[in-house]
Amino acid sequence: MSVSRSAPKSAIAAHLDGVPRSGIRDFFEIVSTRKDIISLGIGEPDFVTPWRIREESIHALERGSTSYTANLGMLELRREIAAYVRRSYGVEYDPQTEIIVTVGVSEALDLAVRALINPGDEVIYHEPCYVSYAPVVAFAHGRAVAARTSREQDFRLNRDQLEALVTDRTKALLLNFPTNPTGAVLLRRDLEGIAEFAVEHDLIVLSDEIYSELTYESERISIAAMPAMRNRTVFLNGFSKAWAMTGFRIGFACAPPDLTEAMMKIHQYTMLCAPVLSQWAAVDALRNGDGDIVEMREAYRQRRNLIHSSLNAMGLTCHKPSGAFYAFPYIGHLGLSSKDFALRLLDEKKVACVPGTAFGDSGEGFLRCAYATDIEELKEAMERMADFVESL
């Protein structure tokens, strides 16, 4: 006789019903059963955290730095963050009241959404996008409204698309440029239009700029630096991608004092503070890590060039991603859905790529190929993929 292990009926909160499991997770479960595959499905750097940064964290542990820190994060780190944001983006934030250190950017985004959204408020975001945006809004009982970006526009976002979606319930706009999974980057004129849109409709902009250090050609501009935007922007960034520190789980948000205070209120009761060893590592990353970023950025750019030319050479049209470490080729003309293409590529050639649909419905017809992978593996993966496309 089998014993049920389910919780009582309707124990799970109703608003979770509408939130799907991450498509990444589904695909991960398929891939993790396979052996000897080359994975272009990994959304994190293949580099290990630079040794100097790791060493700083070890040193902190040796010193016995194992306590809680201030809720907002160590002041020393917040000062470094203020200096970094000033020199890199030209925006001034007060380390005492306008910066909060979080457990990855994911937490920072969650805090910002929860601090802003009343039930029924709408948040416009762009799709295809990182898997967590719509769910985070749903968890806050808000409504996530997708603006679909297209390959014809290199997956950029413009004001006209937003005007068509704005209502009197729209509270915020969520941006992620450079974009996971498309590698899209906004041009200055796009940003200007979006900034004007935000001011006109009195919106808060949540700008997830986690890939901003990995911008290859175009100028790196934050929407927070646009006229009249500083006080209506939550600038979100972190150490995971540019400094290869994903497992440290450390990020931050910069926002006007009242908003930072509201985020802190949630953070202090739910997280207390970010891990202290990660905070020390982050201090070193900002003090001494610029050279490491330059090296890694150069390696990613070379791989980007390689994957972009290889994909196009095998007949998969792919815009040249200007940032992050993802290529997003079109496979829709080959008569397979994104998922079927990814599954057959995995079965027949042992190469794992994530179906574009994991990043929203508008990802149908596309594949996300992460090039944060060793260059030799990347070359091999491209050859196998070319064979596969040839065989279709």
Next chain:
Amino acid sequence: MDELLKLLKQNALESPKNLARMLGIAEEDVKKRIEQYEQQGIIRGYQAIINEDRLDLEKVEAVIEIRITPEREGGFDRVARRISKFPEVVSLFLMSGGYDLLAFVKGRTLKETAYFVSDKLATLEGVVSTSTHFMLKTYKDQGVLMHTDEDHERLKVSP
């Protein structure tokens, strides 16, 4: 440093085709530029980096600090060039600080290396003194670790 040279320093065996794809330029341009670098003497050779400790070799390596008397014409160069021509000398650098030249020397036996230092090097005109340190183990050479860290396993698919 030019990006092409940096890539070759990382892996001199990389094919011109792949170099071209990584740099976003034509394969012909890559070949031409490599040829130019070779002709100009900027690229001076291609070598494998080998962990010799792993081979069963009879060899002795030493680092030698050398003090020399600079000459009125030519400074340190004439003596340094003479020293650099000995096949036992693998690398030679002019240094700031307490001595003038630093030589990396390789021989088959301790005796052979000692003979080279006492009979060849120390007796050269202009060499004032030498101080020899024998190497015991190599941990890192030319930016390459001689031990392999355990592979860190990433999740096969992640957001």
